[in-house]
Amino acid sequence: MSKKLDPRVARTRQMLRDALVELIHEEGYEKITVQDITKRAGLNRATFYLHYRDKLDLLSQSCEEILHDLVESMNASLAETESFDFMSGQPHDTFIHLFEQISFNSRLYKVFLTEKNMSHFTSRMMELMIDFVAKGMKNLQPDDEKLAVNRDIAVRYFAAAFLGVITWWLEKDMPYTPKFMATQLMRIGTRGPYIEDPFVK
Amino acid sequence: MSKKLDPRVARTRQMLRDALVELIHEEGYEKITVQDITKRAGLNRATFYLHYRDKLDLLSQSCEEILHDLVESMNASLAETESFDFMSGQPHDTFIHLFEQISFNSRLYKVFLTEKNMSHFTSRMMELMIDFVAKGMKNLQPDDEKLAVNRDIAVRYFAAAFLGVITWWLEKDMPYTPKFMATQLMRIGTRGPYIEDPFVK
DNA sequence: AACACTAATCAACATCATGTCAATAAAACG
DNA sequence: CGTTTTATTGACATGATGTTGATTAGTGTT
Numbered sequence: 001m002s003k004k005l006d007p008r009v010a011r012t013r014q015m016l017r018d019a020l021v022e023l024i025h026e027e028g029y030e031k032i033t034v035q036d037i038t039k040r041a042g043l044n045r046a047t048f049y050l051h052y053r054d055k056l057d058l059l060s061q062s063c064e065e066i067l068h069d070l071v072e073s074m075n076a077s078l079a080e081t082e083s084f085d086f087m088s089g090q091p092h093d094t095f096i097h098l099f100e101q102i103s104f105n106s107r108l109y110k111v112f113l114t115e116k117n118m119s120h121f122t123s124r125m126m127e128l129m130i131d132f133v134a135k136g137m138k139n140l141q142p143d144d145e146k147l148a149v150n151r152d153i154a155v156r157y158f159a160a161a162f163l164g165v166i167t168w169w170l171e172k173d174m175p176y177t178p179k180f181m182a183t184q185l186m187r188i189g190t191r192g193p194y195i196e197d198p199f200v201k
Numbered sequence: 202m203s204k205k206l207d208p209r210v211a212r213t214r215q216m217l218r219d220a221l222v223e224l225i226h227e228e229g230y231e232k233i234t235v236q237d238i239t240k241r242a243g244l245n246r247a248t249f250y251l252h253y254r255d256k257l258d259l260l261s262q263s264c265e266e267i268l269h270d271l272v273e274s275m276n277a278s279l280a281e282t283e284s285f286d287f288m289s290g291q292p293h294d295t296f297i298h299l300f301e302q303i304s305f306n307s308r309l310y311k312v313f314l315t316e317k318n319m320s321h322f323t324s325r326m327m328e329l330m331i332d333f334v335a336k337g338m339k340n341l342q343p344d345d346e347k348l349a350v351n352r353d354i355a356v357r358y359f360a361a362a363f364l365g366v367i368t369w370w371l372e373k374d375m376p377y378t379p380k381f382m383a384t385q386l387m388r389i390g391t392r393g394p395y396i397e398d399p400f401v402k
Numbered sequence: 403a404a405c406a407c408t409a410a411t412c413a414a415c416a417t418c419a420t421g422t423c424a425a426t427a428a429a430a431c432g
Numbered sequence: 433c434g435t436t437t438t439a440t441t442g443a444c445a446t447g448a449t450g451t452t453g454a455t456t457a458g459t460g461t462t
Contacts, residue, residue: 006429006430006431006437006438007429007430008428008429008430008437008438008439009437009438012438012439033418033419033420034419034420034421035418035419035420043439043440044439044440044441045419045420045421046421046422046423046439046440046441047438047439047440049420049421049422050438050439053421054420054421116320116321116324117318117320117321118320119317119318119319119320119323120317120318122320123317126365137394140395141394141395146395146396147394147395147396148388148389148392148393148394148395148396149385149388149389149394150377150385152369152373153366153369153382153385153389154389154394156365156366156368156369157362157365157366157386157389157394158362158394159365160361160362160364160365160366160368161358161359161361161362161365163361163365164327164357164358164360164361164362164364164365165354165357165358165361167357167361168353168354168357172353176351181354184350184351184354185358187349187350188349188350188354188355188358189393190393191349191393192349192390192391192392192393193338193342193348193349193350193355193358193359194341194342194347194348194349195347195348195349207408207409207458207459207460208458208459209408209409209410209457209458209459210408210409213409213410234447234448234449235448235449235450236447236448236449244410244411245410245411245412246448246449246450247410247411247412247450247451247452248409248410248411250449250450250451251409251410254450255449255450
């Protein structure tokens with residue numbers, strides 16, 4: 001299937017992508033130009049256009065590459081676990097793998113999720129989370145009648161919440177382990193944030 | 202304090218802001234230029250620079266204006282309600298006012314929250330939600346020891362969840378009333394999404 | 403109505419990033 | 433080795449930017 005890539009091509013693309021990530025971190029995606037990227041990469045500007053249409057194309061391809069790995073990792077662990085004991089107090093493996101996979105590429109995820117003007121990546125990531133949550137909820141409770149809220153609302157609610165917490169975790173430079181984070185998310189999502197329910201006297 | 206604004210100035214700024222919103226909706230924020238904006242507004246390009254530094258400055262000022270109204274509305278209803286019965290099944294007024302205020306300016310909120318490359322607005326909105334959630338949680342449970350999860354995580358979790366649902370609501374052209382949406386958010390946040398808790402046999 | 407004042411228009415300008423091209427040099431491959 | 437592919441270089445037209453100075457139009461004050 002995949003022809004072996006000319007080493008010059010692989011090297012050039014990697015240098016451009018590394019330069020992109022660095023520059024987004026330093027100056028923000030909006031401010032950087034194709035000139036900046038090629039200069040930082042030590043390449044000629046014309047070389048850029050041999051590989052990418054424009055700045056967005058470079059970003060877009062970098063996004064898809066990294067998200068492809070994440071989807072594969074999560075689908076793998078979803079397929080593994082057919083039944084799951086929610087009373088064990090243990091987080092679902094898929095949650096752990098989510099945080100682990102992100103920590104493997106934390107440099108890139110941090111830049112792509114926390115820097116400004118990265119909506120191309122964040123919206124792709126949100127799509128991914130929505131899909132993930134929708135599948136999880138469908139497994140757990142396929143009957144809409146037994147939901148206390150509109151399913152679409154609930155899906156978006158949890159997808160956004162998870163992505164928000166992931167972003168927080170990266171902003172703070174991952175102060176907790178993937179397992180701890182997964183546990184917190186499971187707990188708050190199913191039990192709410194309070195130990196003693198303040199709504200019941 | 203505030204001198205009466207020259208009607209030419211007010212008119213010009215309004216035309217520029219209207220043109221901005223229209224064009225973001227039609228072509229996306231990234232693609233539009235100062236030329237496009239002034240052309241749509243029927244103004245000379247030089248006039249733009251009499252009022253704003255660049256495209257971002259125009260966007261930024263439009264954001265602050267609209268968010269100022271939202272903050273005021275929510276602070277007002279926060280101040281009114283000192284005690285609140287969470288068992289009433291009624292949503293807190295602040296939640297309702299949140300959705301109502303957004304529905305008053307739904308055209309602008311929809312464009313600013315759902316179009317791509319609007320992270321300047323979405324991150325300001327997220328800050329606002331974080332502040333709102335942090336205050337609400339502090340009132341409800343000031344003691345960290347009685348939280349099942351890290352407070353910062355919980356704050357980000359709910360702020361992101363709320364903003365996600367608001368965005369969904371605007372994407373779908375507000376299919377439910379503000380009161381209904383507020384009720385759904387209260388319910389899912391405190392009780393979880395399931396009528397019968399599937400985690401307890 | 404005439405006045406001074408401010409805002410908007412217009413044409414012009416230098417600057418900069420873009421995307422493309424043809425010619426050339428360098429590296430990879432068989 | 434020679435052939436093919438890739439990267440470099442300098443050049444070019446294009447289009448948006450931000451600014452300027454001179455002019456016209458609108459505001460509101462006396």
